[in-house]
Each structure stands twice: as C-alpha cells, then as structure tokens.
Amino acid sequence: MNILTRLASWKGKQGNVRHPVLASGRGDPWLLVTTVCLAVIGILMVYDSSVAIALRDFADPYHFVRDQVKWLVLGFVVFGVFSNIPHGFWKRIAAPSLLLTLGLLLAVFIPGFGVHALGARRWLNMGFFTLQPAEFAKLTLIIYLSAWFATKERDRLFAFLLLTGMVVGLVVAEPDLGTAITLLLTALSLYFLSGAPIGHLLILLPVLAVGIGGLAVVQPYRLRRVLTFLNPEVDPLGSSYQIRQALLALGSGGFFGVGLGKSRQKYEYLPEANTDSIFAILGEETGFVGGVVVVSLLLFLVWRCFKIAKRVNEPFGKLLTLGIGSWIGIQAFINIGSMVALLPLTGVPLPLISYGGSNLVITLGALGIVYNVSKKHV
Numbered sequence: 537m538n539i540l541t542r543l544a545s546w547k548g549k550q551g552n553v554r555h556p557v558l559a560s561g562r563g564d565p566w567l568l569v570t571t572v573c574l575a576v577i578g579i580l581m582v583y584d585s586s587v588a589i590a591l592r593d594f595a596d597p598y599h600f601v602r603d604q605v606k607w608l609v610l611g612f613v614v615f616g617v618f619s620n621i622p623h624g625f626w627k628r629i630a631a632p633s634l635l636l637t638l639g640l641l642l643a644v645f646i647p648g649f650g651v652h653a654l655g656a657r658r659w660l661n662m663g664f665f666t667l668q669p670a671e672f673a674k675l676t677l678i679i680y681l682s683a684w685f686a687t688k689e690r691d692r693l694f695a696f697l698l699l700t701g702m703v704v705g706l707v708v709a710e711p712d713l714g715t716a717i718t719l720l721l722t723a724l725s726l727y728f729l730s731g732a733p734i735g736h737l738l739i740l741l742p743v744l745a746v747g748i749g750g751l752a753v754v755q756p757y758r759l760r761r762v763l764t765f766l767n768p769e770v771d772p773l774g775s776s777y778q779i780r781q782a783l784l785a786l787g788s789g790g791f792f793g794v795g796l797g798k799s800r801q802k803y804e805y806l807p808e809a810n811t812d813s814i815f816a817i818l819g820e821e822t823g824f825v826g827g828v829v830v831v832s833l834l835l836f837l838v839w840r841c842f843k844i845a846k847r848v849n850e851p852f853g854k855l856l857t858l859g860i861g862s863w864i865g866i867q868a869f870i871n872i873g874s875m876v877a878l879l880p881l882t883g884v885p886l887p888l889i890s891y892g893g894s895n896l897v898i899t900l901g902a903l904g905i906v907y908n909v910s911k912k913h914v
Contacts, residue, residue, distance in 0.1 A: 564844055567907055568907060570833055578604070578890070579605060582810055582891045585814050585818075612900060614897055615904035622908065623909050624853075630676075630679045631683075634676050634679075641670065643669070648661075649661060668895070670710065673707065674898065675863075678859035681723060682852055685851070686852040721866045724744075725862040729862070764776040781807070781816075782875050783876075784801065786820065786876065789819045789820040789822065790824070792822075792824075793823030793825070810891040811890050813875065831872065838868075841860055841864070856905065857906050857909050863902070868887055
C-alpha cells in the first residue's frame with residue numbers, strides 16, 4: 537500500500553477530525569485588513585516625512601521609503617510564516633528565545649559589535665544591516681511571561697520583578713527609557729491579566745512611580761524633558777523645541793490638514809520627523825480627521841487582539857494574544873501622548889507607521905502570531 541492510499545485510508549477513519557498541530561482555518565480578516573491599512577499609511581507617511589532629510593543626507597528623496605518598503609516586504613513574509621506556525625511552538629522555545637535576547641542586549645555594549653550613535657548603544661552591526669535587540673525583547677518577554685503565567689503558581693511576584701528588572705535594566709543602560717517603560721508596562725499588564733492579586737498592584741504602583749521618576753531626573757536631558765512637559769514655554773529653542781514644533785504641526789493641520797506632501801515642519805523644523813515625530817507630520821498633512829482615522833485603526837487593532845483572546849480557552853494562547861495587544865496599545869499611547877503633550881517626550885516609534893526595520897518586522901511577526909491564534913478561534 538503506497539503512502540497516498542494510507543493517507544486516504546487514515547482520513548476515511550478519522551472523518552473530518554484534523555490533527556491538532558496541523559489544524560488551520562480562516563484567520564481573523566479584520567486583524568489582517570487593519571494591519572495592511574496601517575502599513576500602507578506608514579509607507580506613505582515615511583515618504584512624506586523623510587523627503588527633506590533624505591535629500592540632505594543622501595541626495596535621494598526615496599532613500600528612507602525604499603528601505604521601509606524592503607522591511608515591510610520582509611515583515612509580511614515573517615507575518616505569513618508566523619501565522620502558519622502553531623502558537624504552541626512559541627511556548628516550547630520561550631526560555632531559549634529570552635536567553636538569546638538577553639545575550640543580544642548585552643552584546644550592544646561590546647566595542648566593534650554594538651553601534652554607538654546619538655549618544656546611545658542600541659544597535660548591533662550585523663554586516664549588511666543593523667539590529668535593535670530591544671525590539672526583540674518586547675516579543676520574547678511576552679512569549680516567556682505568557683508561557684510562565686499559563687501555569688498557576690503562588691508567590692511569583694519577586695521572581696517576576698527580578699526577571700522583568702533584568703530585561704528592563706539592560707534597556708535602560710543603553711539608554712532607551714521609552715522602550716524600557718513600554719517593556720515594563722507591557723509586562724505588568726500581562727502579570728495582572730494572568731490573574732495576579734490586585735493587592736500586588738497597590739504595592740507596585742508607588743514603587744514604580746518613584747522608580748520611573750528617578751530614572752527621568754537622574755540624567756540632565758531627561759530632567760529637561762520633564763521640566764519642558766511641566767512648562768512648555770521653558771527654553772523654546774532648546775529642550776522644548778521639539779514638542780513646540782510638534783504642536784505647531786498639529787495645529788497647522790486644522791480639521792482636514794494642509795494636504796499630503798505639503799507639510800512645512802518636515803523641512804528640518806521638526807526633529808525625528810520620520811520616526812518618533814511622524815504622527816505630528818501626519819496630523820499636519822491630514823488634519824484632525826486623519827489623526828482620528830489612524831488612532832481609530834490602532835485602537836481597532838488592539839481591540840481585535842483582545843476580542844480574539846476572549847475566545848481562546850487555553851491559557852498560553854490567551855495570554856500571548858493579550859500581551860501582544862497590550863504592547864501595541866501601550867507603545868502607540870506613549871508615542872501619540874508625547875506628540876500631543878499628554879506625556880513627556882520619549883523615543884518610541886508609532887507601531888506600523890514610523891520608519892525603522894526592527895520595530896516594523898517584529899510588530900508584523902507578533903501580529904502573525906495573533907493571526908495564527910485566531911485561525912482556531914474565529
């Protein structure tokens with residue numbers, strides 16, 4: 537009997553029952569459509585916001601958008617691969633992936649391997665591209681904590697704080713306070729979503745407030761950002777320059793915007809126009825309406841993650857989906873909140889919109905995992 541005959545015989549005996557590992561179905565279409573919409577908006581805004589600096593630095597207006605398109609293609613390849621890997625696989629490699637990430641976070645401090653730029657060591661020189669390990673840390677920490685919290689366990693608060701503190705501490709040392717806060721808030725969200733006692737939250741909130749406040753003022757440039765947040769009129773050509781230019785961009789946009797490609801702030805008035813400050817350029821060109829559309833799409837994406845998680849019965853898949861949704865929501869809130877002066881300025885990208893390969897690919901990979909979870913629960 538050949539292999540095809542055996543397979544046909546086995547299928548006849550099993551009826552319509554599918555193997556639990558190979559089972560697949562139609563994933564959540566709204567998650568996919570929203571992801572594609574945000575990615576397309578991101579490509580358009582990266583081009584619009586980077587034309588001036590691309591001409592200045594590379595004499596090529598398409599330099600940044602060309603890179604972003606390459607990363608986007610790779611990101612959707614990763615999305616496709618991850619969406620077809622059973623999410624239980626990530627539970628099996630949770631510990632090795634976290635250990636690898638810790639090694640990469642340490643490697644940024646190795647001379648010649650870590651890239652020192654803009655006063656920080658956040659990147660690794662991989663030869664033909666640079667890698668930002670802190671972006672991997674967001675996903676691998678979520679995977680590890682989801683695998684850990686999927687098993688009921690008593691008195692794990694100290695161990696949780698020790699592990700999270702180790703990862704966050706390495707990111708703070710780079711220094712990258714914005715990413716560190718994103719990691720910390722995501723980890724805490726996952727901890728309490730896993731059913732931790734509410735009393736732990738009451739203990740941690742004042743400690744975290746003091747800790748983040750201390751980190752914010754221990755460095756002079758961070759202290760200036762805090763003072764600027766409290767009083768934007770201080771040092772208009774220095775520490776408050778970026779937020780004033782961001783608010784000017786958003787105010788200039790009005791209700792419908794000045795028009796695509798017609799931003800004035802992107803002509804080297806607004807720092808980090810294609811990365812951290814890209815929402816301000818988007819608001820200037822598309823106005824209040826365009827800003828609301830992007831915020832709504834991001835909120836809808838997070839809501840779909842939570843909606844999918846609500847339908848999942850097994851703990852690991854539920855926590856993994858909740859963690860990824862929380863991470864995207866927290867990072868988007870920090871980025872947009874800093875642009876509209878609700879929060880002090882922090883250097884975090886806007887998910888799926890800002891220029892940057894590591895963040896884009898990792899975010900799409902994470903959404904691919906959520907899409908795989910949705911295949912069995914939509």
